[in-house]
Amino acid sequence: MSQLKRRMVQLEVLRYDPEKDSEPHFQKYEVECNEEWVVLDALNAVKESMDPTLAYRWSCHMAVCGSCGMMVNGEPKLSCHAFLRDYVGMVIRVEPLANFPIERDLVTVADDFIDKLKRVKPYLIPKDKKTIAEGEYKQTPAQLMKYRQFSMCINCMLCYAACPEYALQPQFLGPAAITLAHRYNQDSRDGGRDERQEVIATNEGVWECSFVGACSEVCPKAVDPAGALQQVKVASTLDWFKEHLLPGGTP
Amino acid sequence: MTSPTPGTARPSSGSPPSGQGRGRKPFVRTVSKTGWWLKHPRYMRYMSREVTCIFIGAFALLMLCAVERLSKGQAAYESFMATLQQPLGVVGLLLVLAFALHNATSWFNVTPKALPVQIGEAFLAGKYIVGAHYAVWIVATLVVVFFAGVL
Numbered sequence: 001m002s003q004l005k006r007r008m009v010q011l012e013v014l015r016y017d018p019e020k021d022s023e024p025h026f027q028k029y030e031v032e033c034n035e036e037w038v039v040l041d042a043l044n045a046v047k048e049s050m051d052p053t054l055a056y057r058w059s060c061h062m063a064v065c066g067s068c069g070m071m072v073n074g075e076p077k078l079s080c081h082a083f084l085r086d087y088v089g090m091v092i093r094v095e096p097l098a099n100f101p102i103e104r105d106l107v108t109v110a111d112d113f114i115d116k117l118k119r120v121k122p123y124l125i126p127k128d129k130k131t132i133a134e135g136e137y138k139q140t141p142a143q144l145m146k147y148r149q150f151s152m153c154i155n156c157m158l159c160y161a162a163c164p165e166y167a168l169q170p171q172f173l174g175p176a177a178i179t180l181a182h183r184y185n186q187d188s189r190d191g192g193r194d195e196r197q198e199v200i201a202t203n204e205g206v207w208e209c210s211f212v213g214a215c216s217e218v219c220p221k222a223v224d225p226a227g228a229l230q231q232v233k234v235a236s237t238l239d240w241f242k243e244h245l246l247p248g249g250t251p
Numbered sequence: 252m253t254s255p256t257p258g259t260a261r262p263s264s265g266s267p268p269s270g271q272g273r274g275r276k277p278f279v280r281t282v283s284k285t286g287w288w289l290k291h292p293r294y295m296r297y298m299s300r301e302v303t304c305i306f307i308g309a310f311a312l313l314m315l316c317a318v319e320r321l322s323k324g325q326a327a328y329e330s331f332m333a334t335l336q337q338p339l340g341v342v343g344l345l346l347v348l349a350f351a352l353h354n355a356t357s358w359f360n361v362t363p364k365a366l367p368v369q370i371g372e373a374f375l376a377g378k379y380i381v382g383a384h385y386a387v388w389i390v391a392t393l394v395v396v397f398f399a400g401v402l
Contacts, residue, residue, distance in 0.1 A: 018276035022260055074291070101277035109277045145372045164294060167282040212297045213361065230365035 005035040009042050009084055013054065014095040016102050024102060026093070027051075033084055039092060040068050040079040043106075056106035063220055066156030070106055071095040076161035076218045097161040099170075113157055116173050119199050120181035125192030143188040150183035150228055152221040159215035159225050165208055172208040173200060175215035175225035182228040185235075201236040209233075257281045303354035310347045359384040 008030055016024035031045045040058055047054045058068035061080045068079040073093050084092075100108035126137065159175035160166050166174050181196040200206050209229045216226040258280040288294040313335075320331040334340060362384055363377030396402050 016278050018260065018278070019274075021278075023258065024278060098280070099282070101279045103275065103277055142369070142372045145374075146369060164282075164287050164297075167287060168284060210297075210301070211361070212294065213364075214291075214293050214297075216364075217293060224364065226361075227364035227367070230361075231367070234365055 006032055007035060009033045009087075010091045011042060011046065012091055012093045013043070013046075013106070014102075015054075015105050016096075017053075018104060035085060037084050038080050039070070039072055039077070039082040039084065039087075039094060042084060042092070043079065043094070054106075055104045064154060066154035069097050069156045069158050069161065071098055071161065076158035078156060078158070078220050081220055097157055099161050099163070099167045100157070108157075110157065112170065113155075113160060113174070113176070116177040117155065117180065120173065120177045120196055121192055121199075122177070122180040122184060124184060124187065124190050125195065126189060127191030137189040139188055146188070147183045147186035150179050150186070150223055153180055153183070153223050153225075154221055156220065158218045158220060162214035162218040164212055164214065165210060169208055171204045173205045175209075175229065178206055178209075178232060179223060179225040179228040182232050185232075197236065197239070200232060201239070206232045206236065300354065300357040303350040303357075306347045306350035307354060310351070355388065359388070 009032075011029045011031065012026045013029065014024045015021075015027045029046045029050060031042055031050065033042050033045060037045075040061060043054065043056055044058075056068070056070070056079075058080065059065040060067075063078050063081045066078070069076060070079045071077070071094070072079065072082045073087065073090065074095075076097060079094070094106065096102045096106045096108045100110065100112070103109050124137075130137065153176055155176060157176065163172075163175055166172050178200050181200045184190050185193045185196055206229050209226075211226060211230060213226045215229075216224045219225060258278055260276050260278045288298045317328070317331060321328045335344065359381055363380045366380060368375035368380060393402070
């Protein structure tokens with residue numbers, strides 16, 4: 001087995017201890033890393049060999065669980081997907097995800113996102129309830145493709161960290177929650193659109209979005225939340241026209 | 252190096268939402284309401300698109316002024332047009348044209364996000380949706396130019 005190339009990596013990590021600090025501060029670390037490592041590996045090396053008090057979230061190390069989102073040199077990234085080779089010659093500045101309160105060090109308070117996610121009912125509400133004996137809810141490949149892209153969301157919250165609307169208007173439901181609502185609204189098996197529209201076709205919902213597009217640029221799973229939100233705007237506008245202009249509508 | 256992050260630590264009291272339980276003191280970072288868009292090139296790109304509305308709005312007002320001058324008679328209208336043809340007027344109109352082009356192209360280029368076209372299991376490539384918008388734009392321009400008597 002060939003020798004792995006190792007080099008010293010400089011990190012600046014935002015630290016915050018709620019029991020001691022009145023505000024966060026940066027702490028520098030210089031840690032020996034393998035060239036193939038990601039930022040999460042460098043943090044693990046710091047925690048294992050230099051500073052066991054460093055707090056951060058992570059789980060799968062393969063861009064699936066969505067728990068290791070952080071700001072890496074000002075950009076929302078999954079730290080397991082931020083390769084050290086892309087930061088050669090740079091000091092790597094690691095901060096907690098922007099736009100969320102800091103619980104401790106790199107750990108943020110995600111309650112606001114979780115609450116918003118619950119509000120949009122991100123689960124299948126069957127159009128026609130069936131018993132098990134009646135069989136499964138069938139779907140054609142074309143019906144699947146209509147929403148498949150949006151089902152790839154891993155709730156990593158990078159889109160919230162990138163979204164200036166969410167930063168300035170914290171009541172905004174935000175990219176991921178609305179995208180997941182859209183994912184279920186687009187599902188041929190689902191009958192819950194009216195319930196979700198009550199939440200997302202509102203001023204705090206999709207109409208707070210001014211299409212900056214940052215959410216889609218930072219999404220690690222190519223979900224394209226900005227696209228989903230614009231599609232919700234188009235569909236909601238059509239709803240309004242149907243309701244107010246067509247005969248039989250209920251203005 | 253310790254550059255403090257502006258914001259406030261919120262000591263826990265009672266059981267409010269967003270992580271302020273017993274013994275917790277989440278730190279909330281502040282966001283500049285006026286300078287946030289200077290923090291990243293993507294935000295500046297967004298603002299460059301949004302700011303075009305000021306110039307397009309100004310041009311719409313100018314058109315209204317032209318209609319008002321027209322209602323006052325031929326002499327008033329020709330005097331107004333002569334003013335616009337002064338160097339300052341031409342520079343202003345070229346500026347408006349540049350912003351209008353930026354507005355149109357930046358919106359056309361994102362139309363595939365809002366208007367995806369699904370054909371069977373596949374989606375039509377975005378370049379065709381964008382291209383259709385440019386095609387309609389060119390045709391509309393030719394029609395306007397034709398009725399303006401240029402062609």
